[in-house]
Amino acid sequence: MSEREITFSEAIREALAEELRRDPRVFIIGEDVAEAGTPFKVLSGLVDEFGKERIIDSPISEPGFTGVGVGAAMTGMRPVVDIMFGDFLTLSMDQIVNQAAKVHYMSGGKLKAPIVFRTTMGATRRSAAQHSQSLQAWVSHVPGLKVVMPSTPYDAKGLLKTAIRDENPVVFIEDKLMYKMKGIVPAEEYLIPFGVADVKRKGDDITLVATSSMVQVALGAAEKLKEIGISAEVIDPRTTWPLDKQAMIDSAKKTSRVIVIDEGYEQYGVTAELASVIADGAFYYLDAPVKRMGAMNVPIPFSPVLEDLTVPTEETVFQMAKSLCQRS
Amino acid sequence: MSKKKETSSDVEHWLYAYEQMAKIREFEEKVNELYMKALMPGLAHLYSGQEAVAVGVCEALHLDDYITSTHRGHGHCLAKGAAVDRMFAELLGKEAGFCKGKGGSMHIADPDSGNLGANAIVGGSMGIATGAALSAKMRGSGQVAVCFFGDGAVAQGLLYEVMNMAALWKLPVIYVCENNNYSEYTHRSETLAGEIIARAQAFGIHAETVDGQDVQLVQETMQKLVDRARRGEGPAFLECLTYRYYGHHVGDINRTYYRSKEEEHDWRENHDPLKLLAEKLIAQKLTDRAVLDKILADVATEVEAGMQFAINAPFPNPSEVNEDVYV
Incomplete structure (x- = not known):
């Protein structure tokens, strides 16, 4: 190719x-x-x-x-x-x-x-x-x-x-x-089937399930986590429906810790559904509650100083992952 | 569907139109009975009184022309060519229904006769009909699309968006407004400012208003509009003045707070589409009462048989509940 x-x-x-x-x-x-x-x-x-x-x-x-x-x-x-x-x-x-x-x-x-x-x-x-x-x-x-x-x-x-x-x-x-x-x-033609998640980065200590814009954020956070000895896996479902439940559950079983990150509002958001699927499918393997990170529950403000506070960033994901892995 | 081409004379055609209207009338009477006997789940919006609109419009169409229908859609569906038995089956939620019992009264669709479906969102199908016309134009199929809606739906913004596009792009779509004077339980004087056809005319769309109780007038006018649409001359708007004999839906019994019994009586007695056509045909000596009575009797037999078929038909298998969500 x-x-x-x-x-x-x-x-x-x-x-x-x-x-x-x-x-x-x-x-x-x-x-x-x-x-x-x-x-x-x-x-x-x-x-x-x-x-x-x-x-x-x-x-x-x-x-x-x-x-x-x-x-x-x-x-x-x-x-x-x-x-x-x-x-x-x-x-x-x-x-x-x-x-x-x-x-x-x-x-x-x-x-x-x-x-x-x-x-x-x-x-x-x-x-x-x-x-x-x-x-x-x-x-x-x-x-x-x-x-x-x-x-x-x-x-x-x-x-x-x-x-x-x-x-x-x-x-x-x-x-x-x-x-x-x-x-x-x-350059050659190819198709990607729906309902098949993609592992964007392999890891062992924590799973970051991320969608769209949050995939790059998760990959950036994973790089920072590596520096403190935490190996993060990044899973991208690619389609929220149909949803590749098994890929997320399998990763959660392996790492025992999960953060789900999506840029939609956190309240009743995509993160809630994904976290529920993971908690249900990997319950006995989890060492911590599945955490959700989405857009802050506010209308998105104009001022750059305020707007930047509303979405998950490499730094906030890094901090959340670090605390989930009980590193200070 | 139009039997015009299959029959040898005008009189046979108008007798067929009479039969179609009678079929719709009888069908709705039976639906009302089923509902009153609690044999029918949900609710139904009866078409009785408006038969000349559906029949007049659909008789000007080919089988593969499209229609989109409304919550008050049984008449459109029958007029476009659907079978009585499978319609009853759909209304009763049976497997043999046109939509396997998944759609019901407000969502009956029969693509085999060009019916893209009734719609329970008032005005919800205006985009679909206009899109079907765009599709027909892009495919060069020669089909036209007809969008049925009521005077209540004229208040929806979607109509103005799609009429704008239909006029800009000269789409073969005909907007048929069944003005029965009532937007659910409210007279149009409280809901509509200005004239209905002026709205279409503002977009440069050819628009006409006709007596919607006169099936011959409806069909002749519609035929002109269909012909010009097929010739590529663009969309049209037809306002049909009509009246629904029953309430907004079968449960709307006590309605004197929004319209008088005298008004209802006047329409039934003096503007009934079946009576009107019968009187004309008899006056012109094209038929006689015995012929028309025979049609009514045959229709009653067909409708009764269709209803019995549906009552005896099985419900869907529970395993079907999550089938057809995706193709």
Whole structure:
């Protein structure tokens, strides 16, 4: 396999371009997706190759274009709906939750909605309370949806191609701060299956289960932990649904200590579900309660001094891990 | 579905439309009975009184054209071509139902006849219908999509988002507003400012208002709108003035606090779609009472048999509860 280093956003764009080339049913719809290539420039150039018929600029109407996507998916197309900021999922929720997620079940399996909702997450961009949330818990809560949270360019590309080929509605959540991050991505085509966690770093003393933006935070913390003699394993579930429960449980059994880290609000968050799965599956092996670290339970503030306090960092994860391992 | 092409004359076609309307009327009467006898779980929103809208609209469509329906959707489903027995089975939560009993009255879907499903979110299917039209246009299939909704749903913002896109992109979608005057238990004078079709006209969408109790008028108007949509001339909006004979749902019995018995009586006596069509056909000497009575009797037999089929049909196996969550 020939390998290259490309950015996270290039990986996303490649996945979309390959799938648009492969399958004429695939199209993209959303705000400023064509010539503008979105504010993040992730889609730059796609309109040149695929035209405005397949890279469709929509009005600023999240429920409207999300619903249009669902209807197109139900009638033979494969839409990729671009919801610019994850915060705007709230506007599209009826179409995602009451329509797309339920149509297969409600129709007794006769209808389906193969559609990808691409959206973003993540704070510390100084974008304040309505452009910074990580709402993966909202969609992970709903049966009928699949939820993907890639943490590397490699995962982003392979998982997005799988998402587009999936027969079900998939919410694909990208960390905005990761778009410029580089990583090794093969030139050859590959797919990554859903529901298969990835061990991002092997270790023996403590397990750090981390999603999306928090994977790099966990890896940074693991490096610091190594300096004080603690060997941390970093597990990335990659999809919050379907969820690879066994990978997390197996790691917990091995290390006996676990911290779960996700950038969504801590209250009723993804961390709660993951911690529950681990506590249930590895109860007799645990030497400490499973700890959860998420975004502080406050609307995300604008002032950098305040905003930086709201999300887990390498340092806070390091401190939590150190105390769990009873090192002072 | 339209038998227009299969029948040899106009009169046969209108007799078929009469039969379809009668079938819907009889179906709903039986649903009401089932509910009153506590044989039906949940609730139902009866279509009685509005039959000319569903039949007139669907008779202007092909089998593979799409419709999206509403919580008051039994009429749409039957008019588009669904079978009575499997509809009853769905309403009773039986395995033989169109959705294996998982959808029920408010979620009946029959993709084989182009019905993308009833929707229990008021206005919830406006995006789906518009997306189906976008899909038809992208695939070059020549299909049109029809979105049924009531005057209550006109208050939902989604309508304006999708009409904007449908007009911009010239999508083959027809928005059919069944204006029955009531948004659940509230008269439209309390919920709607301005005129309904003015909303569509503001987007440059061709819009018309018709007497929704006159099935011939509904179908003829609809046919024009469907033809122009198929020709690529874009979306249209059809407001049908109609009336629901029963309450918002089967349990809405005492409703004098929001509308009078005199008003209900006037619509039943003077604006009934079945009576109206019968009188016209007889006056034009195209048929006689005996022919129409025979249709009513045959429909009653079919509906009764369908209901008995559903009552005797088995419930789903409990193992099905977590099937069909994902494809």
